[in-house]
Amino acid sequence: xxxxxxxxxxxNSGPTTSNGTNTYILGNHNLIIIDPGPDxxxxxENILKNIENKNVEYIIVTHTHKDHSTLANKLAEITGAKxxxxxxxxxxxxxxNSVINFDIEFTPDIxxxxxxxxxxxxxILKALHTPGHTSDxxxxxxxxxxxxxxxDHIMGWSSTLISPPDGNMGDYMSSLSQIIDKGKNEYFPxxxxxxxxxxxxxxxxxxHRFNRKQKIHELIILGNKNAEELTGYIYxxxxxxxxxxxxxxxxxxxxxxxxxxxxxxxxxxxxNSTYSKI
Ligand SMILES: [Zn+2]
Numbered sequence: 001x002x003x004x005x006x007x008x009x010x011x012n013s014g015p016t017t018s019n020g021t022n023t024y025i026l027g028n029h030n031l032i033i034i035d036p037g038p039d040x041x042x043x044x045e046n047i048l049k050n051i052e053n054k055n056v057e058y059i060i061v062t063h064t065h066k067d068h069s070t071l072a073n074k075l076a077e078i079t080g081a082k083x084x085x086x087x088x089x090x091x092x093x094x095x096x097n098s099v100i101n102f103d104i105e106f107t108p109d110i111x112x113x114x115x116x117x118x119x120x121x122x123x124i125l126k127a128l129h130t131p132g133h134t135s136d137x138x139x140x141x142x143x144x145x146x147x148x149x150x151x152d153h154i155m156g157w158s159s160t161l162i163s164p165p166d167g168n169m170g171d172y173m174s175s176l177s178q179i180i181d182k183g184k185n186e187y188f189p190x191x192x193x194x195x196x197x198x199x200x201x202x203x204x205x206x207x208h209r210f211n212r213k214q215k216i217h218e219l220i221i222l223g224n225k226n227a228e229e230l231t232g233y234i235y236x237x238x239x240x241x242x243x244x245x246x247x248x249x250x251x252x253x254x255x256x257x258x259x260x261x262x263x264x265x266x267x268x269x270x271x272n273s274t275y276s277k278i
Pocket of ligand 1: 133
C-alpha cells in the first residue's frame with residue numbers, strides 16, 4: 001500500500017536537536033502523526049496546514065523527551081486524534097523522579113507495548129520497544145515500504161545521547177542490534193535527514209559504540225579515571241555545548257562495563273565517580 005509521507009521540522013534547532021525535531025505525517029485520508037514536537041505555535045500551524053482537514057486517527061510519541069511530545073495534548077484536542085505513547089510504569093517512575101527533560105504532562109490514551117500494531121485504512125505500523133536513549137523509547141516499522149521511524153534511537157546527524165540513570169548503554173546496544181536484524185530499511189529519524197541505507201548506517205553506529213567501549217576499558221586498565229577525565233582523553237576538539245552530553249554518554253559506558261564486571265566503581269554512579277580495573 002502506498003501512502004503519503006510529510007516531514008515537518010520544528011524550529012527548535014540546538015546542540016542536541018540538529019535543525020529541530022522532525023514531525024512525520026503519514027497516510028492519504030486517515031493520518032498518523034509521529035512525534036508532534038515542541039509546544040510551539042508556528043510548528044502547530046505548519047502541522048495543521050499539512051493535515052488539510054483530513055482525519056487524524058493517531059498521534060504517536062516515540063519517547064517523552066519534551067522536544068518530541070509537548071505539542072501532543074494540544075494537537076489531540078484540535079484534531080480529536082488518540083494519543084499513543086509511553087508505558088504506564090515509565091510515567092509512574094518519571095512522576096516520582098520529576099526529571100525535567102521528560103514531559104510528565106503527556107497523557108497517552110493508549111499505552112505502547114512491544115510489537116503493538118497500529119492500523120489505519122492507509123497503513124500499518126508495528127511498535128518496537130527500543131530502550132537505551134530513554135527506557136520508554138519505541139521505533140515504528142512500516143512493512144510495505146520498508147520504513148522505520150527511529151525517533152532518537154537512530155538520528156540522521158549524530159550519535160544519540162545516553163544519559164543515566166534512565167539512559168542505558170547496554171540496552172541501547174541491544175536495541176540497535178534489534179533494528180539491524182530487521183534488515184534493509186529506510187530510516188526516518190527524529191532529528192536530521194532520512195537515512196536511505198539504514199542497516200549499514202546502524203551497523204556503523206553499533207561498531208562505533210563497541211570501539212568506544214573498548215577504548216574506555218583500555219584507558220581504565222591504564223589507570224583509575226572518572227567520566228569527566230575520560231571525556232578529556234576521548235573527545236579532543238568537542239563543541240563545549242556538547243561536553244556534558246559526551247560526559248554522560250561516557251558514564252553510560254562505564255556503568256555498562258561495571259555491570260559486565262569488566263571494571264568497578266567507587267560505589268557511586270555519577271560523572272565524578274572513580275572507576276578502576278578488576
Ligand atoms: Zn530524546
